[in-house]
Amino acid sequence: xxxxxxxxxxxxxxxxxxxxxxxxxxxxxxxxxxxxxxxxxxxxxxxxxxxxxxxxxxxxxxxxxxxxxxxxxxxxxxxxxxxxxxxxxxxxxxxxxxxxxxxxxxxxxxxxxxxxxxxxxxxxxxxxxxxxxxxxxxxxxxxxxxxxxxxxxxxxxxxxxxxxxxxxxxxxxxxxxxxxxxxxxxxxxxxxxxxxxxxxxxxxxxxxxxxxxxxxxxxxxxxxxxxxxxxxxxxxxxxxxxxxxxxxxxxxxxxxxxxxxxxxxxxxxxxxxxxxxxxxxxxxxxxxxxxxxxxxxxxxxxxxxxxxxxxxxxxxxxxxxxxxxxxxxxxxxxxxxxxxxxxxxxxxxxxxxxxxxxxxxxxxxxxxxxxxxxxxxxxxxxxxxxxxxxxxxxxxxxxxxxxxxxxxxxxxxxxxxx
Numbered sequence: 001x002x003x004x005x006x007x008x009x010x011x012x013x014x015x016x017x018x019x020x021x022x023x024x025x026x027x028x029x030x031x032x033x034x035x036x037x038x039x040x041x042x043x044x045x046x047x048x049x050x051x052x053x054x055x056x057x058x059x060x061x062x063x064x065x066x067x068x069x070x071x072x073x074x075x076x077x078x079x080x081x082x083x084x085x086x087x088x089x090x091x092x093x094x095x096x097x098x099x100x101x102x103x104x105x106x107x108x109x110x111x112x113x114x115x116x117x118x119x120x121x122x123x124x125x126x127x128x129x130x131x132x133x134x135x136x137x138x139x140x141x142x143x144x145x146x147x148x149x150x151x152x153x154x155x156x157x158x159x160x161x162x163x164x165x166x167x168x169x170x171x172x173x174x175x176x177x178x179x180x181x182x183x184x185x186x187x188x189x190x191x192x193x194x195x196x197x198x199x200x201x202x203x204x205x206x207x208x209x210x211x212x213x214x215x216x217x218x219x220x221x222x223x224x225x226x227x228x229x230x231x232x233x234x235x236x237x238x239x240x241x242x243x244x245x246x247x248x249x250x251x252x253x254x255x256x257x258x259x260x261x262x263x264x265x266x267x268x269x270x271x272x273x274x275x276x277x278x279x280x281x282x283x284x285x286x287x288x289x290x291x292x293x294x295x296x297x298x299x300x301x302x303x304x305x306x307x308x309x310x311x312x313x314x315x316x317x318x319x320x321x322x323x324x325x326x327x328x329x330x331x332x333x334x335x336x337x338x339x340x341x342x343x344x345x346x347x348x349x350x351x352x353x354x355x356x357x358x359x360x361x362x363x364x365x366x367x368x369x370x371x372x373x374x375x376x377x378x379x380x381x382x383x384x385x386x387x388x389x390x391x392x393x394x395x396x397x398x399x400x401x402x403x404x405x406x407x408x409x410x411x412x413x414x415x416x417x418x
Contacts, residue, residue, distance in 0.1 A: 031059045031107040032378045034090065036124065037114035038062040039069035042138065042168070044076075045367035046113060051077045051084050053371060053406075055379070061088035063103060094120040097127070104133045111136040111167070111374040118144040118217070125152050125163060132159035134377045138370060140170030140263045143217055146224035149388045150231050157387040164394050166267055167373040168366035172391055173197075173341045173408075174264035174286060175271055176400055177356040179392040180410045182278050186348030190281035193268075193346075194245070196253045196289035197260065199339035199361050235273045238280050242269030245285035252344045252353070257287035271392035279347065289342065334360040346418065353413040365408060372402040 035050065037043040039062075047062060054060055064070050070089040077084035090106075092099040094114050104110055104127035114120045117139040128135035129152040139145060145165045156163050166172070178193050185191055242265030250257040265286045272278035329337070337360035345352045358365045373391060376382070380398040391399060404410055 029106060029108050031061050031088070033058065033060040033109045033111065033374050034063050034103060034107040035060065035374075036063040036092065036094075036103065036110060036112040039064045039066060039073050040113050042363060042366060042370075043113040044073055045363055046111070046370050047073060047077060048080065049367045049371040050374075051081050054375065058375075058378070061090050061107070063090040063092050065091065065093040067091055094123060097123050100124050101127045101131070104128045104131045104135075107133060109134045109136070109374050109378045111370055113138055113370070115139060115141075116144075117141055118147075122148070122151075129153075129156040129159060129161050129163060132161045134162045134164070136164050136167045136370060136373050136377065138168040138170065138366060139165050142263050142266060143221040143224045145263065145266075145388075146221075146228040150224070150227050153231075153388045160386045162377065162386055162394050163388040164373065164377070164391060165388070166263055167370050167391060169339070169361040169369070170262065171264040171267040172369045172373070172399075172403075173339070173356045173358075173361075174284075175267050175390055175392045176403070177341050177343050177354065177410070178268045178284055178345075179271060179275075179396065180356070180400060181343040181345040181352060181354045182272075182282075184352040184354065184412055184415060185345050185350055187277065187279070189279050189348035191279045191345065191347035192283045194250075194252070194257075194285045194287065194344045195264070195268075196250060196255065196257060196287050196342045196344075197339065198255075198289045198342075200337055238273070238276070238282075240269045240272035240278060240282045242266050242284050242286075245287060250287070250289070253289055253342055255289040255291050257289060260286045260288050262286065267390050268392075271390045274389070274393045329360075329363065334364050337361065337364075339365070342413070349417055350415065351418045352415040354411065355413050356408065356410050358408040368406050368408065369403065372406055373399060376402055 033050070033054070035043065035047055038047045050060060062070055062073060067089065070091070074084060074087050074089060077087065090103060092103045094100065100123045104124070110124070110128055110133050112121065112124055112135070115138065117137060118141050121137060121139065121144060125135060125148045127133070148163065148165070152163065166175075174195055177195060181193050182191060244261055244265070245257070245259045247259060248257050265284050268284040269282070272282040272284065338358070339361035340355055340357040343354045343356070345354065373395065376395045376399045380395065382395055382398055383393070385394060400410065
């Protein structure tokens with residue numbers, strides 16, 4: 001790992017309620033935050049977000065395997081903010097254990113956009129767990145999350161590291177949206193929450209590669225889930241579930257609801273298992289919300305066909321080659337993109353309708369979510385937790401407040417007795 005033009009200045013951490021004291025063993029590190037994979041499509045957007053929103057005195061750096069690309073990115077950032085001319089550049093390859101260990105040991109928080117994570121993420125998680133460095137990523141890959149839990153949760157708990165997966169559109173809107181919804185409902189009673197997603201957006205080559213890789217690793221994903229269940233402690237006296245629902249017409253939203261077999265329900269269920277505020281018996285289901293039945297049927301068929309084709313390695317490689325990794329929709333198209341997740345929560349004789357909404361989900365808002373999550377871990381006083389944790393468990397109210405201030409809307413639409 002090589003560093004250029006390092007700058008050191010006093011931190012100017014924002015004061016927020018319910019904040020956590022910093023970990024003493026990390027105070028002497030060179031950086032507060034390192035962004036790894038900064039030259040990729042989402043990585044560069046995240047770098048731009050941090051350049052615009054990192055507080056004065058934040059000691060942050062860009063990291064990746066190509067020095068020339070890092071230099072070009074720094075030039076772009078300097079055009080936005082002249083102070084970025086001194087931004088440190090760190091060279092590291094995800095496949096080089098020594099460089100990755102040096103990278104993790106140099107910073108308090110390490111955020112990575114380098115996927116597919118099942119191929120490129122394990123060394124970085126291991127290094128962060130060993131050195132007590134907080135780790136964030138954008139994965140939506142259940143196999144990777146379960147493998148990292150089995151292999152590194154225990155060590156991260158010992159070292160004080162917080163390993164936080166899925167800090168982008170997978171799965172912040174679902175996780176914090178369910179958290180926000182639960183806060184509107186009575187305490188100490190069984191609760192159910194259903195999330196209904198609508199969006200208008202495009203995707204990048206990296207997203208396509210990750211999705212195809214996950215679709216094609218069904219047996220490995222099931223094996224990782226089974227192994228995790230053997231290691232994961234049971235929640236005594238409470239139950240938290242994230243089952244895949246059945247297709248149905250949702251009277252609550254006036255749309256057809258198609259189950260989304262994504263990481264989101266598992267993340268929400270793990271938040272519920274860790275936090276008593278979700279009640280003694282909690283269930284979350286996650287759906288795509290489609291207004292017209294023919295479109296719903298066509299969408300379900302397209303997803304099914306893609307999953308089936310992804311089982312054939314040659315076809316999977318061909319599909320992955322249709323969109324080059326590192327590329328994505330242009331700024332004009334991203335500006336037209338949007339998402340909403342409508343939540344229906346019920347329990348204790350109350351029903352509440354809430355909504356999380358924002359702009360371009362896969363890129364602009366994902367960069368915002370990752371950037372604010374990293375800044376929250378770096379600066380906010382958070383609950384004392386460690387190991388593999390979710391965004392709701394690790395950052396909860398602090399991240400919710402940050403995202404609201406950053407323009408992602410969390411609101412109560414309606415509430416009533418039932």
